Amino acid sequence: xxxxxxxxxxxxxxxxxxxxxxxxxxxxxxxxxxxxxxxxxxxxxxxxxxxxxxxxxxxxxxxxxxxxxxxxxxxxxxxxxxxxxxxxxxxxxxxxxxxxxxxxxxxxxxxxxxxxxxxxxxxxxxxxxxxxxxxxxxxxxxxxxxxxxxxxxxxxxxxxxxxxxxxxxxxxxxxxxxxxxxxxxxxxxxxxxxxxxxxxxxxxxxxxxxxxxxxxxxxxxxxxxxxxxxxxxxxxxxxxxxxxxxxxxxxxxxxxxxxxxxxxxxxxxxxxxxxxxxxxxx
Amino acid sequence: xxxxxxxxxxxxxxxxxxxxxxxxxxxxxxxxxxxxxxxxxxxxxxxxxxxxxxxxxxxxxxxxxxxxxxxxxxxxxxxxxxxxxxxxxxxxxxxxxxxxxxxxxxxxxxxxxxxxxxxxxxxxxxxxxxxxxxxxxxxxxxxxxxxxxxxxxxxxxxxxxxxxxxxxxxxxxxxxxxxxxxxxxxxxxxxxxxxxxxxxxxxxxxxxxxxxxxxxxxxxxxxxxxxxxxxxxxxxxxxxxxxxxxxxxxxxx
Numbered sequence: 001x002x003x004x005x006x007x008x009x010x011x012x013x014x015x016x017x018x019x020x021x022x023x024x025x026x027x028x029x030x031x032x033x034x035x036x037x038x039x040x041x042x043x044x045x046x047x048x049x050x051x052x053x054x055x056x057x058x059x060x061x062x063x064x065x066x067x068x069x070x071x072x073x074x075x076x077x078x079x080x081x082x083x084x085x086x087x088x089x090x091x092x093x094x095x096x097x098x099x100x101x102x103x104x105x106x107x108x109x110x111x112x113x114x115x116x117x118x119x120x121x122x123x124x125x126x127x128x129x130x131x132x133x134x135x136x137x138x139x140x141x142x143x144x145x146x147x148x149x150x151x152x153x154x155x156x157x158x159x160x161x162x163x164x165x166x167x168x169x170x171x172x173x174x175x176x177x178x179x180x181x182x183x184x185x186x187x188x189x190x191x192x193x194x195x196x197x198x199x200x201x202x203x204x205x206x207x208x209x210x211x212x213x214x215x216x217x218x219x220x221x222x223x224x225x226x227x228x229x230x231x232x233x234x235x236x237x238x239x240x241x242x243x244x245x246x247x248x249x250x251x252x253x254x255x256x257x258x259x260x261x262x263x264x265x266x267x268x269x270x271x272x273x274x275x276x277x278x279x280x281x282x
Numbered sequence: 283x284x285x286x287x288x289x290x291x292x293x294x295x296x297x298x299x300x301x302x303x304x305x306x307x308x309x310x311x312x313x314x315x316x317x318x319x320x321x322x323x324x325x326x327x328x329x330x331x332x333x334x335x336x337x338x339x340x341x342x343x344x345x346x347x348x349x350x351x352x353x354x355x356x357x358x359x360x361x362x363x364x365x366x367x368x369x370x371x372x373x374x375x376x377x378x379x380x381x382x383x384x385x386x387x388x389x390x391x392x393x394x395x396x397x398x399x400x401x402x403x404x405x406x407x408x409x410x411x412x413x414x415x416x417x418x419x420x421x422x423x424x425x426x427x428x429x430x431x432x433x434x435x436x437x438x439x440x441x442x443x444x445x446x447x448x449x450x451x452x453x454x455x456x457x458x459x460x461x462x463x464x465x466x467x468x469x470x471x472x473x474x475x476x477x478x479x480x481x482x483x484x485x486x487x488x489x490x491x492x493x494x495x496x497x498x499x500x501x502x503x504x505x506x507x508x509x510x511x512x513x514x515x516x517x518x519x520x521x522x523x524x525x526x527x528x529x530x531x532x533x534x535x
Binding site: 085162164165166167168169170171172173174175176178182183186187280 | 335337340342365366368369371372373375376377379381382383391392395396428441444445448454
């Protein structure tokens with residue numbers, strides 16, 4: 001069992017290493033810095049700038065969290081603190097059901113519903129013409145997808161706050177809402193951060209649903225209504241198709257490596273933040 | 283009982299789902315005295331205590347019928363304001379539950395919620411409350427550290443101070459010393475004796491000696507009913523009811 005455990009840990013290392021080795025041909029020609037900061041993506045001319053894709057990923061993920069987090073916090077608080085227990089019994093299975101829907105279905109929903117919504121009702125207020133295929137659409141679809149994940153973690157976290165602690169606050173004359181704000185949320189902070197971290201990690205890697213609604217233009221998005229091209233979409237759209245172009249294969253694997261490193265760094269940083277918070281609270 | 287009652291319970295019935303937990307309770311809790319509820323585990327003494335500040339409100343499947351008058355005002359009246367009622371009572375639970383914040387903020391929590399913003403006043407109040415529970419000298423150099431780092435005994439005194447900071451009239455103690463060591467228990471008991479001059483105190487306890495040491499009146503509760511309610515010495519040494527006799531027998535011998 002120990003061997004199996006070590007193997008599974010090593011697998012992550014091997015994947016990272018493999019990606020690195022396969023992206024070496026590109027890295028030997030160009031510096032990492034120029035690859036990451038260049039915005040020019042012309043594979044036929046051998047120019048590979050990954051900046052638009054990195055920004056596409058960050059935009060979509062950022063929007064998803066900004067949209068999902070307030071909704072999740074409020075619904076989580078409602079379900080765990082305010083809702084009648086019978087209501088809770090009805091709502092929770094629906095939330096779980098949401099997490100079981102395949103991503104491609106969310107993608108279709110995005111194309112049929114979110115994209116036209118943005119094109120016809122939201123975008124006209126800000127720009128003259130928009131297709132609706134945008135990082136905003138990607139963010140919204142992604143927000144709906146990470147919603148059940150965040151909610152279920154939040155409910156778990158809120159459930160660990162002892163009844164007596166809330167009673168202590170209530171018996172001082174605090175209202176339910178004050179108790180939620182000052183006691184429940186404060187006590188749950190490490191758990192809330194953990195939920196966000198997991199949600200972001202999931203959002204970074206989500207491919208198909210985002211790919212279907214994002215527009216996939218290799219340009220840096222400047223507003224939420226611009227198209228974007230996240231890293232996973234780049235890989236999924238092109239891998240196996242245009243590999244006859246020199247270095248293209250290497251470039252795609254380098255983008256996978258970037259994704260790998262972003263997620264790795266992100267997890268590491270959030271772990272440090274989390275342990276800091278926990279130490280400060282105890 | 284010469285004093286007018288501070289809490290007057292009239293025909294109170296409490297149900298947990300199908301379970302009839304409190305049966306037709308009527309009792310007058312005297313003002314500025316210590317009243318203890320004694321009785322075997324599960325007899326309903328904690329349930330009775332919790333009806334006094336409506337902590338059952340958020341529980342599932344609890345039904346309360348009857349009247350609880352505090353200062354003549356029915357707290358179960360639909361017009362009664364629950365935060366106002368709770369502010370009148372400081373609650374001390376079985377185990378201390380410090381709020382997830384610093385020692386200072388724990389004490390300042392109640393006053394801040396009720397609108398006190400003045401830093402100087404808060405400082406003064408925090409110091410005063412901590413002195414009142416004999417905790418000031420132990421914690422004055424680390425007011426900004428998390429309250430959970432205190433010992434259990436210190437935490438319980440902090441919780442008492444936190445309750446007193448909102449200037450309640452009544453202190454409710456639900457077996458407040460059951461998690462404490464003998465020394466901390468003694469400190470809490472001494473505090474109750476001091477505090478009885480200013481507050482009406484209602485204690486739930488299963489330690490008869492403690493009930494005797496601190497209380498003026500004792501109510502013996504059995505199976506959801508009040509069997510006997512009398513001054514401390516009378517109830518413990520000369521009980522009238524058969525059930526009470528049986529329960530306190532160990533104490534007398």
